[in-house]
Amino acid sequence: MPVLPDLDAFDRAILSILQKDNxxxxxxxxxxxxxxxxxxxxxxxxMEERGVIRANVALxxxxxxxxxxxxxxxxxxxxxxxELIDAAKRGFAAVPEVQQCYYVTGEADxxxxxxxxxxxxxxxxxxxxxxxxxxxxxxxxFVAMDRVKMGLEVPVG
Amino acid sequence: MPVLPDLDAFDRAILSILQKDNxxxxxxxxxxxxxxxxxxxxxxxxMEERGVIRANVALxxxxxxxxxxxxxxxxxxxxxxxELIDAAKRGFAAVPEVQQCYYVTGEADxxxxxxxxxxxxxxxxxxxxxxxxxxxxxxxxFVAMDRVKMGLEVPVG
DNA sequence: CATCCGGATGAAACAAACTTGCAATCAGAT
DNA sequence: ATCTGATTGCAAGTTTGTTTCATCCGGATG
Numbered sequence: 286m287p288v289l290p291d292l293d294a295f296d297r298a299i300l301s302i303l304q305k306d307n308x309x310x311x312x313x314x315x316x317x318x319x320x321x322x323x324x325x326x327x328x329x330x331x332m333e334e335r336g337v338i339r340a341n342v343a344l345x346x347x348x349x350x351x352x353x354x355x356x357x358x359x360x361x362x363x364x365x366x367x368e369l370i371d372a373a374k375r376g377f378a379a380v381p382e383v384q385q386c387y388y389v390t391g392e393a394d395x396x397x398x399x400x401x402x403x404x405x406x407x408x409x410x411x412x413x414x415x416x417x418x419x420x421x422x423x424x425x426x427f428v429a430m431d432r433v434k435m436g437l438e439v440p441v442g
Numbered sequence: 443m444p445v446l447p448d449l450d451a452f453d454r455a456i457l458s459i460l461q462k463d464n465x466x467x468x469x470x471x472x473x474x475x476x477x478x479x480x481x482x483x484x485x486x487x488x489m490e491e492r493g494v495i496r497a498n499v500a501l502x503x504x505x506x507x508x509x510x511x512x513x514x515x516x517x518x519x520x521x522x523x524x525e526l527i528d529a530a531k532r533g534f535a536a537v538p539e540v541q542q543c544y545y546v547t548g549e550a551d552x553x554x555x556x557x558x559x560x561x562x563x564x565x566x567x568x569x570x571x572x573x574x575x576x577x578x579x580x581x582x583x584f585v586a587m588d589r590v591k592m593g594l595e596v597p598v599g
Numbered sequence: 600c601a602t603c604c605g606g607a608t609g610a611a612a613c614a615a616a617c618t619t620g621c622a623a624t625c626a627g628a629t
Numbered sequence: 630a631t632c633t634g635a636t637t638g639c640a641a642g643t644t645t646g647t648t649t650c651a652t653c654c655g656g657a658t659g
Contacts, residue, residue, distance in 0.1 A: 292507065297507075300500070300502055300507065303499070303500035304499055304500055304502055305497070305499065306497065306498060306499065307464070307465075307498050307499055307500040308464075308498045335506070336503055336506060337502060337503055337506040337507065338500045338501065338502060338503075339501040339502065339503050340462070340463065340500070340501045341463060341464050341465045341498075341499075341500050341501070342460070342461055342462065342463065342464055342498075342499065342501060342593075342594075342595075343457070343460035343461055343464040343495045343497070343498050344495065344496040344497045344498070344499060344594055345457055345461055345494060345495060345496065345594075345595075345596045345598070346493055346494055346495075346496050347596045349492070349493060349494040350449065350454075350457065350494065350596055350598050352596050352597065355544065357544065357546060357553050359584075374588070374590045377590065377591065378590050378591040381595075381597040381599075382597060383591060384591070384593055384594060384595055384596065385591055385592055385593065385594075386590040386591040387512065387514065387584075387586040387588065387589055387590060387592075388586065388587050388588035388590055389514060389584040389585060389586050389587060390584065390585045390587060391582065391583060391584040391585065392582065392584075393584060395590075396514050396584060396586075400596055400597070425548065425549065426548060427516075427544075427546040427547065427548040427549075427550060427553060428546060428547045428548065429544040429545065429546050429553075430545050430546060430547060431531070431544065431545035432544055433531045433534065433535050433543040433544060433545055433552075434534065434535040434540060434541070434542055434543040435542055435544075435594065436499075436541055436542065436594075437499075437501055437502075437541060437542075437592065437593075437594060438499075438502075438538075438541055439502050439504045439507055439509050439541065439557055440509065440538040440539060440557070441502070441507050442538075
């Protein structure tokens with residue numbers, strides 16, 4: 286099993302750029318970090334292979350595509366038996382409106398981030414996901430009034 | 443003021459692809475949606491100009507770059523005076539470790555998503571952001587044990 | 600101290616993708 | 630029937646991404 290060497294300063298500088306704009310030409314990245322374009326390209330490919338870079342995606346404004354409402358949901362379950370938790374994870378993850386799902390410690394068991402077109406849609410979703418699920422004890426809803434900051438950028442400095 | 447025409451089925455199909463992988467060649471997108479590459483490219487550019495596409499970014503695995511801990515924080519403020527709320531928004535948004543920040547209704551006022559390297563770092567962050575901020579009444583912490591689903595994809599179907 | 604070896608690099612050639620110009624098409628309004 | 634504006638596809642031109650290859654560097658070995 287090959288030990289995966291840590292990212293060096295070059296890799297981190299490249300990541301920092303790609304997290305903001307992955308359409309930046311390799312030549313320009315190279316100028317910014319003092320490497321040739323091929324060197325940049327090889328480092329990027331390595332980080333993709335290792336899973337440091339999970340994906341390359343376009344970020345879409347939810348409001349502009351008919352999903353103006355973002356909602357946080359704290360979910361508390363009845364039983365924490367492993368198989369029930371796993372089933373819940375799969376169930377939540379499979380729903381397109383659930384864009385994020387975390388299994389957490391604290392006063393809740395899951396936290397979901399949901400995007401919907403209307404509150405009626407959310408109401409229907411709660412019915413499907415929570416009321417019809419025997420293992421959901423209770424849930425609390427937080428409706429976002431302002432998406433102050435919305436990203437998945439990770440500090441790499 | 444030009445009314446912005448709705449996205450048609452072509453645009454939505456393109457978005458659906460780009461949200462999963464924005465390195466997909468336009469030629470391949472064209473084949474998938476039955477358009478020529480230039481047509482695809484013009485539609486993409488238009489959606490970028492209109493802000494439908496907010497950004498094109500690489501998604502980085504937090505754990506692989508030394509931020510293995512993701513934390514949700516519910517923040518409750520003392521005063522909801524507009525200027526204080528705005529100040530809080532700017533303050534939270536400016537912190538790199540805060541990757542998401544929403545202003546919400548319900549039993550909390552803000553919900554933050556934070557990524558840190560260690561709990562000690564989180565403790566230091568709470569000191570800076572909450573304890574030293576007079577307008578923060580209380581906050582609750584939820585540490586993520588499993589990042590079940592982590593994305594910003596929006597259903598466009 | 601010389602040699603070897605693995606890994607990374609840059610220059611150049613090559614391939615692929617993006618971008619633009621242009622003529623043709625279509626739908627709706629006049 | 631005609632005009633207008635918007636969109637399309639094709640083809641040419643340009644930029645970007647990718648591969649090849651010789652070189653360089655550092656550490657281990659004899």
